[in-house]
Amino acid sequence: MTVYPVILAGGKGTRLWPLSRADKPKQFLPMHGEHSLFQRTVERHRGMDGVGHPVIVCGANDRFQVDDGLTALGVTDATVIIEPAPRNTAPAIAAAAEVLLREDPEAILFVLPSDHLITTDDAYFRSVEAAFAAARAGKMVTFGIHPTHPETGYGYVQSGEGSELVRPVKSFVEKPPAAEAARMVADGSYFWNAGFFAFGARALLDELTTHTPAVVAAATAAVDAAQGEPGCIDLAAGAWSQAPDISIDYALFELTDKAVIAPISCRWSDVGSWHAYWESLEKDGDGNAVRGKAVTVDTKDSLIVSQRADVVALGLEKIAIIAAEDAILVCPLDRSQDVKSVVTLLKERKRNELLDVSPTVNRPWGGYTSIMNGPRFQVKHLFVSPGKRLSLQKHHHRAEHWVVVRGTAEVTIDDKVITLSENQSTYLPLGCVHRLANPGRIMLEVIEVQTGSYLGEDDIVRLQDEWGRT
Structure with missing residues (x-):
């Protein structure tokens, strides 16, 4: 049974404003070197035994950025599925499963976000292989990250007892308060919900049909009436509009009795805020992470990113300075999760020139x-x-x-x-x-x-x- 990486590339990354915009979200930005997070995701499992061509799900506005990223990597066998409108992860994954099922009746999906930073090691690949085996056996596999600290911005998955590479799922907890997060980390049986999954295409669609049939009906109809060219599938907009806006967690994992978890202990970040980005970068002796043209003077534990202007940071501590070509954000690093509220405010004030299009x-x-x-x-x-x-x-x-x-x-x-x-x-x-x-x-x-x-x-x-x- 061949495993196909299914890469979800439709996120908008609003918490990384002002660099991440509607026309160029964070997964397509070269934030950790030459390659973007999307390209790093494509590269991560190339060459693994039993792994087939990648399947990319993205919006129409991102199609050419996907093509450019694949071309730069020399990937010529990918299938790109274009969503007419965002409908969350469950319909996107169901559409990919339907496309793959028509190509390979025994296809296994390995669903991956395109905007996470993962440093792989031998233990990572052992967990992945164990997850693939469980998926081949009909299980719905979610991956969990060993938590390094109490984090209130992530969802958690509690595993059942055991030390196996794949364990039964006991419960899900969505973004707990700080005291509850600390208790769960101390408990040892809770893992951060990584947002990537493995399951057979047929088994997935059967489970979704049982629990959220509207997802499967819309995805199947959208694939049936799809247009496009070889390697690129444009889902039918009319059928797709009937798909419920629901995540795979709510549509499947919190309902099925076939859920298992594969814990992973590698270095992982969803790069979901400027604080998370700062944590993912190498730092100088004062704890500062600098990208672009910047000088730090008597500054500690701060993040400075500049696309154009020379930035001088004087006498700062735990501050983020993000200088895009047309906008500058300055905030405490521990308030970086609140950037999403800034984006909401800019929308209310109709400052679309700062949200939709990069310079x-x-x-x-x-x-x-x-x-x-x-x-x-x-x-x-x-x-x-x-x-x-x-x-x-x-x-x-x-x-x-x-x-x-x-x-x-x-x-x-x-x-x-x-x-x-x-x-x-x-x-x-x-x-x-x-x-x-x-x-x-x-x-x-x-x-x-x-x-x-x-x-x-x-x-x-x-x-x-x-x-x-x-």
Whole structure:
């Protein structure tokens, strides 16, 4: 029986604002080196005996970031399942099970969040193999992390008696108060709910049909009417809209009598807050973790992250300073769980420009960074990957100037095509049909100056597009 990693890549990571945004949530950020948390998750089990190709479940807005991450790793056999709308983990997992069941009737799912940081060791892989064996035997396996301290932000799973690698589940506790968390950690039979699972595809769907049949009905109908291309499945929006918004914990694990737990003792973090991120990083002699351009002076046990500006931290202790390209968060590290309330406040004040889109936006052809905005003008830095091109498009409200600063540009303007080298430029009048392409072997970089009465991204009329966005 082949085990298929099913990676859930649809989370938004609101507690890591201002770096994590709707268009680039934390799982796609390179927060621990070159690779993102999503890429680290894909890599973690590649090459294990009996492990098949990965299955990725994500939203439509994340599809190209998933593709880019897989391409960078050289993964060519993944199946990507696109959710028309978020419906929590139970429908997402049920859809993946339905897709895999049609490919392999004996498929085993190994469900993984895409935004957790895990340092594997031999004990980890022994626990994983034991969990796979239990899943092959028809059990519903949840993984538990040995707690290192009383944590009120996690759910807990209590195991039954025994020292086996897989044990029966006795109870679930959702985010207990501090005193109760301390008691459970001292008890020794409670584990942090890791949020990853293993079960057979057929066994899972049978259990869900018994306990929450609406999940299976919607997932099956959405797969039945799905569209897409090889390796990418677009679930049918109409059927998917009927799926209940429910987690796999509530839809299955708190109801089934087949639940077991596989405890894991490796280093683990859900990177669910800036405090958790600080804990996951290497620190200097004063306990400071620094990412980006920053200087610490008489500062201890603090986190400083900067994407653009030089940050100087003077006389601070246990403080987080997060300087994104367009917003800065400063808070005590022990208040970092409250960042979610800041996001809620920004939503209420309709500050969507700080929530939805990062200044640097990735596109399937490369991307752009917004450098400056003003009345009737905007300046962007475009970067186009070798061999890629933008859609053939026009605008109703703006004209553009393009200046090539690196590489070679092939520019289409109405019925003519020109080639521009570094330090050359061209003008795109309002209403012209145009396209930018990179025919070279190095990244093309262009400074774009937009002028006009309206400069929103929805003033793009795509006439031809290689990624189906017309």
